[in-house]
Amino acid sequence: MRGGFAVEASKDGLFLSPGHAFDWIGTKGPFGLAGSTAAVCEPVMAIAQALDADLEAMEFAKRVSRPRADLLHKESGGSLK
Secondary structure, three states: OHHHHHHHHHHOOOOEEEOOEOOOOOOOHHHHOOOOOHHHHHHHHHHHHHOOOOHHHHHOOOOOOOOEOOEEEOOOOOOOO
8 A cells, every 4th residue: 555655656756665663653642752852752741741741641641652663764864864
């Protein structure tokens, strides 16, 4: 399914690659970023607060689950840069 979508998108000049998990997103939100710098933690906390996330549920989640992106835009690489 993903491959077919990527092929069709490439016909319109949109080049996609298989996705991966990101270190900065997960079920524990900003609390799952142990060892990360403030430059990473602060924006993730701000996003969680802006979305009215349940910070208590994130903080006390038993494990960190990192969703995997199906496809990424090759040119931008799916990065935060």
